Amino acid sequence: MFIRLREEAEDVLREALSSLSLPTTDLGIEEPPENVPAVLASSVAFRLAGERGAPPPQVASEVASEIDLAESDYLEEVSTQGPYLNFMPSEAYYADTLEAAGERGYGRLPAQDESVVIEHTSANPTGPVHVGRARNPIVGDAISRTLDLAGYDVARHYYVNDAGRQIALFTWAYETFAESDLPAPERDRADYDLVRYYRKGNSFLETANDEAREEAEAEIEALMQGLEAGETEAYERVSRVVDRVLGGMQTSLNRLPATFEEFVKETRFMRDGSTEAIVARLEDSSYAEREEGAWQLDLAEWDIEKPFVFLRSDGTSLYTTRDLAHHEWKFANFDRAITVLGEDQKLHASQLEAALEILSNDPDRLTSTFYSWVNLPEGGMSTREGTGVDLDDLLDEATARAREEVEDRLDSRIRDDDLDESDLSRIARQVGIGAVRYDIVAKQPTKAITFEWDRALDFEAQSAPYVQYVHARACGILAEAGRLEGSERDPFAALESMPGTGEDGRAESSVDTEAIDALDTSEERALLETIARFPAVVETAAENLTPHTIATYTREVAEAFNAFYRECPVLDAPEELKESRLALVAAARHTVANALWCLGVAAPESM
RNA sequence: GGGCGUGUGGCCUAGCGGAUAAGGCGAGAGGUUCCUAACCUCUCGAUCCCGGGUUCAAAUCCCGGCACGCCCGCCA
Numbered sequence A: 001m002f003i004r005l006r007e008e009a010e011d012v013l014r015e016a017l018s019s020l021s022l023p024t025t026d027l028g029i030e031e032p033p034e035n036v037p038a039v040l041a042s043s044v045a046f047r048l049a050g051e052r053g054a055p056p057p058q059v060a061s062e063v064a065s066e067i068d069l070a071e072s073d074y075l076e077e078v079s080t081q082g083p084y085l086n087f088m089p090s091e092a093y094y095a096d097t098l099e100a101a102g103e104r105g106y107g108r109l110p111a112q113d114e115s116v117v118i119e120h121t122s123a124n125p126t127g128p129v130h131v132g133r134a135r136n137p138i139v140g141d142a143i144s145r146t147l148d149l150a151g152y153d154v155a156r157h158y159y160v161n162d163a164g165r166q167i168a169l170f171t172w173a174y175e176t177f178a179e180s181d182l183p184a185p186e187r188d189r190a191d192y193d194l195v196r197y198y199r200k201g202n203s204f205l206e207t208a209n210d211e212a213r214e215e216a217e218a219e220i221e222a223l224m225q226g227l228e229a230g231e232t233e234a235y236e237r238v239s240r241v242v243d244r245v246l247g248g249m250q251t252s253l254n255r256l257p258a259t260f261e262e263f264v265k266e267t268r269f270m271r272d273g274s275t276e277a278i279v280a281r282l283e284d285s286s287y288a289e290r291e292e293g294a295w296q297l298d299l300a301e302w303d304i305e306k307p308f309v310f311l312r313s314d315g316t317s318l319y320t321t322r323d324l325a326h327h328e329w330k331f332a333n334f335d336r337a338i339t340v341l342g343e344d345q346k347l348h349a350s351q352l353e354a355a356l357e358i359l360s361n362d363p364d365r366l367t368s369t370f371y372s373w374v375n376l377p378e379g380g381m382s383t384r385e386g387t388g389v390d391l392d393d394l395l396d397e398a399t400a401r402a403r404e405e406v407e408d409r410l411d412s413r414i415r416d417d418d419l420d421e422s423d424l425s426r427i428a429r430q431v432g433i434g435a436v437r438y439d440i441v442a443k444q445p446t447k448a449i450t451f452e453w454d455r456a457l458d459f460e461a462q463s464a465p466y467v468q469y470v471h472a473r474a475c476g477i478l479a480e481a482g483r484l485e486g487s488e489r490d491p492f493a494a495l496e497s498m499p500g501t502g503e504d505g506r507a508e509s510s511v512d513t514e515a516i517d518a519l520d521t522s523e524e525r526a527l528l529e530t531i532a533r534f535p536a537v538v539e540t541a542a543e544n545l546t547p548h549t550i551a552t553y554t555r556e557v558a559e560a561f562n563a564f565y566r567e568c569p570v571l572d573a574p575e576e577l578k579e580s581r582l583a584l585v586a587a588a589r590h591t592v593a594n595a596l597w598c599l600g601v602a603a604p605e606s607m
Numbered sequence B: 001g002g003g004c005g006u007g008u009g010g011c012c013u014a015g016c017g018g019a020u021a022a023g024g025c026g027a028g029a030g031g032u033u034c035c036u037a038a039c040c041u042c043u044c045g046a047u048c049c050c051g052g053g054u055u056c057a058a059a060u061c062c063c064g065g066c067a068c069g070c071c072c073g074c075c076a
Helices: A002-019 A044-052 A056-066 A091-100 A135-149 A165-176 A190-207 A210-228 A232-255 A274-284 A319-333 A343-358 A391-410 A421-441 A464-480 A522-532 A534-544 A548-567 A575-599
Strands: A040-042 A075-081 A084-089 A115-119 A153-160 A262-265 A288-291 A294-297 A308-311 A336-342 A366-371
Touching: A002 A040, A002 A044, A002 A056, A002 A075, A002 A084, A002 A534, A044 A056, A044 A084, A056 A075, A056 A084, A091 A522, A091 A575, A115 A135, A115 A319, A135 A153, A135 A336, A135 A366, A135 A421, A135 A534, A135 A575, A165 A190, A165 A210, A165 A232, A190 A210, A190 A232, A210 A232, A232 A391, A274 A288, A274 A294, A274 A308, A274 A319, A294 A343, A308 A319, A308 A343, A319 A336, A319 A343, A319 A366, A336 A343, A343 A366, A391 A421, A421 A464, A421 A548, A421 A575, A464 A548, A464 A575, A522 A548, A522 A575, A534 A548, A534 A575, A548 A575
Parallel strands: A115 A153, A115 A336, A153 A262, A336 A366
Antiparallel strands: A040 A084, A075 A084, A288 A294, A294 A308
């Protein structure tokens, strides 16, 4: 609704300015501050004051009186407040918002007819996923969902490093060391089991004498040569380690949940010959040069000082070389590619982009988006060194603390809905994991996060449970009125449905969306205005790849709902008003549920 | 040393050219015979890192500092 309202405001303003022979290049459309009783405003008058030779407030009223709202459906009135033009919406705006948000799939934008592959996480399969890495799946999954809701055809890929030096080292260590030399695994799972060999291998190479180290290096080197040559035996040796560790890591990621359409292995681009072909094409390019036996690209034209080595002097390819083949493959199969990367990858990403351009690809089809680290107060996290908090531990702790909260609240609970054991587990999981995800996705990815248990697991205030609670309250009211729809009727079939939201199917609500007139309190209007903005919020978040703005929005809806909840009784209202308010509650519920869905946070029907 | 990013009340965070800088945590005071108090209301608290500049208008843009993070490998 808001998107169309904004378009109408732009149209009428542009026409008014044209008829006054004023420039229409910058309309100055903006959202006014809270205390201004308008949904949209313009500050054009400031810019035109010089040209008109009149003070801004006077220009504003001249423009305002030139504006014609006769053709406009959603604009009711234009007024001025000093230099500002303020736009008020019509009854139709509120009525159509109530109707649109009455749909379970409210917020979904028209299909874009554009396929997008989003690569995220892609952590090296060397050991359990730790919290330092957790920002990648959480942000990546939220971006995927947001793009899906915004109408794109989304595929999520995890790019598996099964060809690098670290992996060869890992495989060698796994084949070399005996279990009896290792500490007990932290969990009975493949990633926790095997990471011990990885750590052992690394520490061995750091401390071994020259002779032993050279011997080990030779074995690792031989394995890498085997992979480069596409030998099946080398591939199978590596796969034995990689597949098992990756399987364990997936178990962690699935808890978030972060799932993928495809796990794309690096070796695929060695075995099919495409990496070799890339090397040949790059060698032919005018940017290529040979330096001590290795091949590199001079990227000075792209303001990149460091030459980009794409072939080692021993003839093996590098990660980035294979990634070039990988990206050409993405371009062949999708319209656009998005990659979510840690900030340490920035240089690599710009080199990749330049090299893709040298290979005659359109670099605009690739967008890389970066996030900063999640660090511990005492420093960074590392799989190799075994420092850091495992994602599993964080999720376990989050769920346990959430469970305590639910149990503590059981006694003082007013609502008589008899939560049983399975409800307790469900709520603990939804709230605990939701809180972790929300805490991470709500922040601008450019800002570094210092991980602190108490802050990450605060269930009050600006947190997932605050928003989830609003959803549960709305569901409580709807259930009481017999209007709770079945959640399994998931409109978002493209990506998997949220865990734990499936309840028994109930009849679709039949709310009276025409009784908008009954909703005349400021709280009801403010809630509708907030709900109306949701599609615009999705659009902007998808365009800019900024899911944190959706988190900010969920808080705004939640606050507006709580104000409404406080001032406007629903079930005890007179019949006609009750119907209208039930429609509003359903609209708010869909908005909150779908916004949370974008973030990958569960929307509980009770808690 | 060079490059990229970040600096907002004691702490965390939103805002990133326009109307008195918006919330949370914290501290203090209230609110439940009434749809879930994981809630709400009120009070306290900010030279938006520092110094210049551009603009009618700067937390927001530009330049110069300072602090912190990340990168600068024939690693990924």
